[in-house]
Amino acid sequence: MSGRVAGKTIVVTGAGSGIGAAIARGLAAEGANVVLADLNDAAADAVAASIAEAGGASLAVRVDVTDRRTVREAVARTVDRFGRVDVWFNNAGMNAPMPFLDITEENFERIMRVNAVGVLVGIQEAARQFIAQRGGGKVINTASIAGRTGFPSFAPYSASKAAVISLTQAAARDLAPHGITVNGFAPGVVATPLWTQLDADLAAMGAADAGFDSMTSDILLGRAAQPEDIVPTAVFLAASDSDYITGQIIPIEGGMILV
């Protein structure tokens, strides 16, 4: 198959839904072998099946990014099936908003565990495989505008995404001697299933001003992103076009916070 990532084997966590599913489909359309790694194995299976129907190569694996053992298994199953790993997307993430003064340690730790520790584990396990393959490899992390500016209705989420940005920079510095690049992108507001629960939770908190409609009203380009708006940047970061870029976060937010 031809395409900008033809023949590359690419793992995408959180690929069963939203941004991850769109990225997985977009990479497959550009010729990649795509591994869909998600806690929700039925959702990952469905996306894998749609890729296969479109003529792409795909594999669904159940992964909990907070459980290193399952991440290692995903690496092993990918290598079994496709021979190697070329690119690894740490995209799985979640949110659970609380008013700032009510945030509990449990809430903070749960969000940090998935969004930040999960990214650390993903970078480490991908990099170990890249190093064992002797050179090259790309890691791409899903950050957020919430990692660039703190939102009071979901402060732990903002902190976790700031951690993703810091981990991207630290890993880029550590892994450059192995020829591995580490980058990320920071979406603004993307119309995905994540917002269904988030909007309901924010409304129940009396924080509708942090909800989808309110956040979207200030975007310079006049609309929220669709998951497909993320795909060209994801393909660019996975392709050789981005070989001289590392440690960077690309904002994809339609003109929102502008930092």
Ligand SMILES: NC(=O)c1ccc[n+]([C@@H]2O[C@H](COP(=O)([O-])OP(=O)(O)OC[C@H]3O[C@@H](n4cnc5c(N)ncnc54)[C@H](O)[C@@H]3O)[C@@H](O)[C@H]2O)c1
């Ligand atoms: N939607 C937005 O507006 C937006 C904006 C900025 C950043 N993001 C980030 O983009 C990424 C994808 O979000 P989305 O909007 O597509 O959400 P989504 O809820 O549609 O999809 C998230 C996927 O991650 C999976 N997942 C959750 N926890 C997991 C775990 N522990 N292990 C493995 N898989 C797990 C879920 O099963 C789901 O399939 C997240 O990191 C999110 O924080 C989203």
